[in-house]
Amino acid sequence: MAEKRTYEVVFIIDPGAGDDEVMRLSEGVQKIITGQGGSITKTEVMGKRQLAYEINHKKDGTYVLLEVEGSGAEIAELERRMRVNDQILRYMTIRVDEDRQRADKLKERRARKAARKTGLKNKGSAASSGSGPGAED
Amino acid sequence: MSSNYEERENSYGFEREYERPMPGRGGRRMMRRKICRFCIEKVDLIDFKDVKLLQSYIPERGKILPRRISGACAAHQSMLAEAIKRARNIALLPYAAD
Numbered sequence: 203m204a205e206k207r208t209y210e211v212v213f214i215i216d217p218g219a220g221d222d223e224v225m226r227l228s229e230g231v232q233k234i235i236t237g238q239g240g241s242i243t244k245t246e247v248m249g250k251r252q253l254a255y256e257i258n259h260k261k262d263g264t265y266v267l268l269e270v271e272g273s274g275a276e277i278a279e280l281e282r283r284m285r286v287n288d289q290i291l292r293y294m295t296i297r298v299d300e301d302r303q304r305a306d307k308l309k310e311r312r313a314r315k316a317a318r319k320t321g322l323k324n325k326g327s328a329a330s331s332g333s334g335p336g337a338e339d
Numbered sequence: 340m341s342s343n344y345e346e347r348e349n350s351y352g353f354e355r356e357y358e359r360p361m362p363g364r365g366g367r368r369m370m371r372r373k374i375c376r377f378c379i380e381k382v383d384l385i386d387f388k389d390v391k392l393l394q395s396y397i398p399e400r401g402k403i404l405p406r407r408i409s410g411a412c413a414a415h416q417s418m419l420a421e422a423i424k425r426a427r428n429i430a431l432l433p434y435a436a437d
Contacts, residue, residue, distance in 0.1 A: 212388075212429050248388075253430040263430070267388070294429045296387075305383035312381065 208243075208302070209270045209277055213284060213293035214263035217250060224264055227289060231268065231280060238279050240272025257291045269298075373410030377418075385418045387425035393432060397423065401436035 211231075215224055228245060235242055248265035257263070270276065277295055284293045377385070385392070396404045396419055403423050406416045426432040 214430065254427070254433040255430055257430060265429075292429060294425065296425065301384060308383045 205273075206271055206299075207274055207297055208299040209272075210296045210298050211268040211270055211277070211280065211293065212296075213266055214253070214257070214291040215266060216289045216291060217260055217262045217264065219264065219289055223289070224266070227287075228266060228268075230283075234280050234283055235270055235272065235276045238272065238276035240270055240276035242268055243271055244269035260291060263291050375410060375412035375415050377415035378412055382415065385415070385422040387422040387429070388431070389422070390426065390431050393419070393423050393426055397432060397436075399436060401433045 215227060219227070224247060228247070232242055232245075244267070246267040248267055250262055250264045252262045253260065270280075281293065281295065284290045387393070396409055398404060403420055406413070409416065409419075411419060423432060427434050
């Protein structure tokens with residue numbers, strides 16, 4: 203439980219809910235997260251959009267995206283609250299830190315590879331013509 | 340990440356590269372070599388919120404375009420499939436269309 207995890211939480215709010223209600227719900231979510239010792243790094247209301255299929259006979263809904271950092275206990279609590287809330291049509295939580303780490307690793311490896319390649323190239327060109335370093339890119 | 344995922348310019352000019360015999364002599368089957376678009380563009384993560392991108396990988400029925408047609412490499416195809424499934428769960432994409 204010591205490790206810090208990053209989650210992405212998306213939930214869909216009933217289209218009948220007004221702007222103030224959306225704000226109230228997001229604030230409530232924030233309170234739950236901080237109450238459990240987590241922190242919200244990003245909140246984004248993606249706005250009302252059409253659903254790809256009907257959920258509870260609703261054709262559209264307001265999407266809200268959160269990025270949460272914490273141990274996982276706050277996610278359990280949040281999901282429990284969202285499950286009983288009739289205003290929330292659907293929610294989904296995804297753990298993203300592992301995927302992002304992997305992506306960063308790939309990026310780093312690529313950067314190293316590119317650096318090695320240009321290094322070789324520079325050495326080669328220096329021996330033959332002595333053109334400036336990094337002429338390629 | 341921009342605020343509206345719908346309005347993002349689609350930079351992935353996706354071309355469907357079906358295998359089909361090229362009009363040539365003898366009617367021999369010539370297959371264009373397919374290369375993974377995600378590898379070329381050095382994509383490390385496929386986001387489930389990027390509906391514009393994902394939509395180019397679901398034909399009318401809403402199924403996931405198979406690798407033999409999309410041309411994606413194994414790693415990227417599995418990332419793509421995962422993203423599409425997540426988008427379906429949250430009603431960004433249909434499970435089955437029409």
